[in-house]
Amino acid sequence: MRTRDVGGQIVAGDGNTVVQGVQPPSARERGLSRAQRSVLRAEFAGLRARLTDLPGEVVRPAVDLLQELEDTVAGPRPEPEVMAAAYDWFRDHLPELADALGELLAQPAVRAHVCGNSETSAAALARRLGCGEAER
DSSP: OOGGGOOSOOOOSSSOOOOOOOOOOOHHHHOOOHHHHHHHHHHHHHHHHHGGGSOHHHHHHHHHHHHHHHHHHHSSSOOHHHHHHHHHHHHHHOHHHHHHHHHHHTSHHHHHHHHTTOTTSOHHHHHHHTOSGGGO
């Protein structure tokens, strides 16, 4: 037997006691509930509806960014970099929608899903959405 062929725990010897602790999955590992996803999709649809009154040259990139953002936020592994870049684009090109988008992204369910208890959350997203050390 080679040790690289063994997976998991192994106990050798007599009279050993093994104690294993298992933590419940974090909000990020659990993901969003079906109800939370439904609410988010409705809010993204509301943002897309607000784009109809805007100039055509910004509508197409905004629609594309909102779709990419919705996919990453509602997906199993949200990408903080995508979220931060999309928020920055809206802040620079459509500031009238940036606040509404920021509120959507700052919702507790979204913050927990994206940032969880992870120390590896993107610093830019943590600063923008308030899921950094100050919130813990």
